[in-house]
Amino acid sequence: MLNRTDLIIKSQDRTDGQSISEYIAAGGYGAAEKAFSMPREAVVNEVKAAHIRGRGGAGFDCGIKWGFMPQPGARPHYLVVNADEGEPGTFKDRKIMEQNPHLLIEGCIIGCYAIGAHACYIYVRHELHLAKERLWTAIEQAKDKGYLGKHPFGKSYPVDIWVHTGAGAYICGEETALLNSLEGKRGEPRLKPPFPAQAGAFDCPTSVNNVETVAAVTLALRSGGDAFSRMSLLHEFNDGGVRLFGVSGHVKRPGIYEAAVGLTLRELIYDLGGGILDDRPMIGVIPGGSSCPILLPSEIVDVPGDRRFEPFNGKSVLDLPMGVDTFRSIGTMLGTCCAIVLSDAADPVLACRNLMQFYKHESCGQCTPCREGCGWLDRLLEKIVAGTATMNELNLASEVASNIAGNTICAFGDGAAGPMLAFVQKFRASFEDYIQSGGSKQTRRLAL
Amino acid sequence: MAFSLTSEQSAELEQIVARYPVKQAACIPLLHLCQRANGNWISDEVILFVAEQLNLSPSHVTGVVSFYSLLNEKPPGKHQVWVCRTLSCALRGSEAILKHCEKRLGIKSGETTSDGNVTLRTAECLASCGSAPMLQIDEKYHENLTVERLDTLLESLRSEPKGTP
Numbered sequence: 272m273l274n275r276t277d278l279i280i281k282s283q284d285r286t287d288g289q290s291i292s293e294y295i296a297a298g299g300y301g302a303a304e305k306a307f308s309m310p311r312e313a314v315v316n317e318v319k320a321a322h323i324r325g326r327g328g329a330g331f332d333c334g335i336k337w338g339f340m341p342q343p344g345a346r347p348h349y350l351v352v353n354a355d356e357g358e359p360g361t362f363k364d365r366k367i368m369e370q371n372p373h374l375l376i377e378g379c380i381i382g383c384y385a386i387g388a389h390a391c392y393i394y395v396r397h398e399l400h401l402a403k404e405r406l407w408t409a410i411e412q413a414k415d416k417g418y419l420g421k422h423p424f425g426k427s428y429p430v431d432i433w434v435h436t437g438a439g440a441y442i443c444g445e446e447t448a449l450l451n452s453l454e455g456k457r458g459e460p461r462l463k464p465p466f467p468a469q470a471g472a473f474d475c476p477t478s479v480n481n482v483e484t485v486a487a488v489t490l491a492l493r494s495g496g497d498a499f500s501r502m503s504l505l506h507e508f509n510d511g512g513v514r515l516f517g518v519s520g521h522v523k524r525p526g527i528y529e530a531a532v533g534l535t536l537r538e539l540i541y542d543l544g545g546g547i548l549d550d551r552p553m554i555g556v557i558p559g560g561s562s563c564p565i566l567l568p569s570e571i572v573d574v575p576g577d578r579r580f581e582p583f584n585g586k587s588v589l590d591l592p593m594g595v596d597t598f599r600s601i602g603t604m605l606g607t608c609c610a611i612v613l614s615d616a617a618d619p620v621l622a623c624r625n626l627m628q629f630y631k632h633e634s635c636g637q638c639t640p641c642r643e644g645c646g647w648l649d650r651l652l653e654k655i656v657a658g659t660a661t662m663n664e665l666n667l668a669s670e671v672a673s674n675i676a677g678n679t680i681c682a683f684g685d686g687a688a689g690p691m692l693a694f695v696q697k698f699r700a701s702f703e704d705y706i707q708s709g710g711s712k713q714t715r716r717l718a719l
Numbered sequence: 720m721a722f723s724l725t726s727e728q729s730a731e732l733e734q735i736v737a738r739y740p741v742k743q744a745a746c747i748p749l750l751h752l753c754q755r756a757n758g759n760w761i762s763d764e765v766i767l768f769v770a771e772q773l774n775l776s777p778s779h780v781t782g783v784v785s786f787y788s789l790l791n792e793k794p795p796g797k798h799q800v801w802v803c804r805t806l807s808c809a810l811r812g813s814e815a816i817l818k819h820c821e822k823r824l825g826i827k828s829g830e831t832t833s834d835g836n837v838t839l840r841t842a843e844c845l846a847s848c849g850s851a852p853m854l855q856i857d858e859k860y861h862e863n864l865t866v867e868r869l870d871t872l873l874e875s876l877r878s879e880p881k882g883t884p
Binding site: 347356358359360361364365396398400401433435436438439441452454455457473517519521561609611612613622626628632717719 | 738739740741743744745746747748750751773775779782783786787788789790801804805806807809810811812813814815842843844845846847848849850851855858859860
């Protein structure tokens with residue numbers, strides 16, 4: 272159900288961003304002050320009640336993650352905010368950092384207190400210069416107001432926040448690669464365990480959370496965890512609150528829209544996104560960043576044995592509320608909740624090739640199946656598009672993708688394999704057309 | 720010639736190092752600082768300087784530099800242009816934007832104009848998908864591009880004619 276809100280980006284059309292005085296006038300920093308008057312565990316419990324599913328793509332519950340942090344002891348704890356936004360199709364965190372940075376900074380203060388940390392690093396990808404500038408300014412302003420530093424809100428619980436920057440590597444959005452990068456190393460993912468809650472940044476207990484997740488913590492403390500969760504239409508799925516929905520590609524009004532969790536793809540694409548350019552038919556939608564397998568509008572929800580899915584079974588996947596568990600149940604992922612829409616003008620084989628070029632470029636090279644496999648997929652697709660591949664090579668592409676999935680240290684491999692397998696499976700005829708006739712029945716372009 | 724920082728930049732270095740519990744963590748921020756101070760690239764001298772400042776081996780710093788795409792191992796042009804090529808931008812015409820850049824600048828992606836003024840590259844998703852097609856020039860994003868706007872942008876990058884102060 273379409274239920275638009277403006278809690279995260281009040282200043283949606285304000286390119287100059289929200290000032291601290293405006294933010295405070297609207298109740299800003301009240302949530303952090305409230306948190307600082309509560310016991311640490313009570314703050315974590317509020318976040319648990321809010322059912323904030325990680326907004327960075329994995330969908331892990333923020334409160335549960337914070338619950339994994341050990342009791343504060345001799346070793347310092349760290350909060351690390353993942354602002355290395357780079358998943359193709361995803362452009363929501365940038366919006367928060369540029370237009371409502373204080374919502375994030377307030378969340379960082381609450382987060383530090385909740386997990387027993389005194390230091391927070393916001394790892395921003397280097398290209399986002401405006402976001403970094405806005406965050407540094409927000410940090411200075413919050414310091415001046417006494418919300419940060421040695422005695423936030425008059426309590427002797429020091430909190431410091433710094434902006435840290437990457438240097439151009441998609442893989443640093445993976446939390447352990449990000450930690451290596453933060454430590455001044457090559458951004459290669461680490462083997463888990465140990466998990467960051469045991470040994471994260473500088474070998475100390477660490478929680479790594481996405482920008483939007485941390486911003487949502489502020490909202491949860493402001494309204495109360497349970498009330499926040501109940502704003503969602505998927506409260507029953509433990510998927511609470513409001514979030515940002517992105518839509519890009521062949522829609523009339525691409526952009527970021529804020530709504531209660533549980534919006535459907537149809538509402539996102541047709542009501543908010545204004546429908547498909549030139550009112551063309553849609554051939555597919557990648558629901559939440561390029562690593563999520565593509566969905567066809569003709570696909571039907573069929574999840575037997577779970578009464579929560581009863582209202583949706585038999586309906587188009589476009590009418591299923593967008594949630595972490597709902598989308599996992601239909602063979603894709605919600606990811607970052609930023610959809611890429613393909614009209615019939617887009618050639619699905621070229622779209623697949625575009626994405627595999629991305630994965631080849633961004634594989635960190637640490638694990639052989641991913642390093643070699645992504646290169647192999649790219650070369651096979653090059654041959655397919657050139658019309659020189661055989662049917663065996665098309666099958667080989669699926670085989671190579673299957674051999675990447677599950678055989679690597681981090682989820683990047685699965686992120687490359689999943690879309691490849693889905694494209695070949697769902698657009699098999701288009702791939703075969705390239706092999707048989709050089710793609711004579713395809714549009715052979717991506718743009719309109 | 721050995722690389723060094725100005726006193727102002729050295730003060731910034733101190734500030735950066737103070738943010739972290741270990742010096743090594745300052746590696747990437749310091750590389751950015753030095754890259755800016757060194758005409759936008761990381762020379763062997765810069766690597767030695769960073770290694771010495773942070774008590775790291777030059778091979779560690781070299782490994783870091785070679786990993787990240789925004790640490791230039793060769794001097795780029797005075798202006799750096801990145802055209803986003805990934806799917807959302809491609810669906811909105813990034814290929815035409817890149818071709819137009821190549822035509823106007825007379826170079827291919829990955830090359831630098833002969834006057835050393837502009838380096839043209841493609842970029843993977845720059846988190847600007849809702850305002851595609853887009854490109855980045857130095858530190859600034861230019862979104863919702865049209866060929867006409869692109870022409871104005873490229874024109875503004877032309878090197879000043881010889882003799883102007």
